[in-house]
Amino acid sequence: MSEENWIEVGSTDSIEEEDLIRFDHQDKTFCVYRLTDGFYATDGICTHEAVHLEDGLVMDDEIECPMHQGIFNIKSGEALSPPACEDLKTYPVKVDNDKIFIKID
């Protein structure tokens, strides 16, 4: 794993538990989540229609699209409920000195 692909997102206290923040890097948008057991990251745009997931509801390891209620598992990216049918891409996350990093390929 090359070091340069780890991008700093922000500090750990910038995300409340069971919540998310949006993170834009170059021309891409990501969502970074704080769940009860740690931090996770996915693409920031729903696979169903181009809407930002930052306005969605995080509950029980799931993110629900705010527009049409497609549901994805945050940890695996799996599309769990229609109209979403295409999985959401996930990204590795690490925490170092209270800072969150995601690995973008």
Add this chain to the structure above:
Amino acid sequence: MNKNFIILGGGQAAVYAAREIRKNDKESNIKILSEENFLPYERPPLSKDFLLNKKNQEDLFFHSSDVLKNENIDFENISINKVDFENKKLFTKNDDFYFYDSLLISTGSENKKLSLDNNLNDDIYYLRNLEEAKTIKEKVSNKNKITIIGGGFIGLEIASSLSQLQKKVTVIEIGSQLMGRIIPKQIADLVQKTHIEYGNEIILNKQIDKIIKKNGIYEILLNDNSLIETDFLIAGIGSAPSVKLFENTNLKLDNGIVTNEFCETSIKDVYAAGDVSNFYHPLYERTIRLESYQHAQNHGICAGKNIAGVKTEYTSIPWMWSDQFNLNLQLTGICDDYDEIIERGNDINNGVIYFFLKNKNIRGACGLGIAGKVGRDIRITSKLTEKNIIVDKQILADQNQKLNKLIQK
């Protein structure tokens, strides 16, 4: 012994019911009988991304034929002419029949049609199914001025799409506001403003007296003697449950097929789900008939469980959406039975929501925002409604206070 489960109607409720039965019963025969020669497909894009050429026919199917084949679910394109509930048989026009042990009726709903007193009824187009959407898409391609009769969800979504295709669109609505059947006026007025900003003409409180066709152009005369010229006519004036087949039977009908909270009809071993069912909702303590995506899916799943012997009450809180231009409108619960209204936000860029309360409990909410701006709060409202949680009204009214704390364990 293997049972025969038959599902009459081939839409969203049907396919979700079929798959749910199979989850709980690996052996029995499951057959969907559909009048449409398409596998079950998503209807919401028909008036939006399908018209706009952003989605094709192949993008609309819920599942491929392989999925149904793998789950041993038969799908047949056939029309049923007669039902014999006593002997549990469904007859085709050739008097062939299907025997069922349990029957799910999910025949959906159909367009109400305008009745004009000249020969123009065939000149008016409707959009409910894929064939109709294809026809409209093809026919409007060389038309400029389009008039839409009816300012409900479907009419306004088509108006939004056609405007984006550079058509000159006029919407005529008989009522005093858009989407008047279920959407509160405050939200309807915001939607109307957006349509006007994009160049659509919205005419309220007007009835059509007459339509005349002259040299391929239609003249619509309204009851205030004003005249609209148009190249093409589309109507979206509501729908009715598809129950003709059952009208002379013992099946209890009242604004659709009456069902209890377990999707059971008045006849043993006969269930109904989706648009066609007027179902009892235990939370609202009344019957409700809904025409929405989420309901078709969840009601189908609930019926599937009950048919397979897993007794399950249907308690889902109604939810629906409409996308017009860059706006996303959402409604949860019921917004027509309240003693108090609370407003959250006043700018559609951040989302505007009206909560409808009765005896301090949230009964429903309706919101409008750019893209997904109201989604999270509307979803949380569904959960608060379902759990009958009484919420501090100041929190509801203050957009700076997050609602998700209210439902966390």
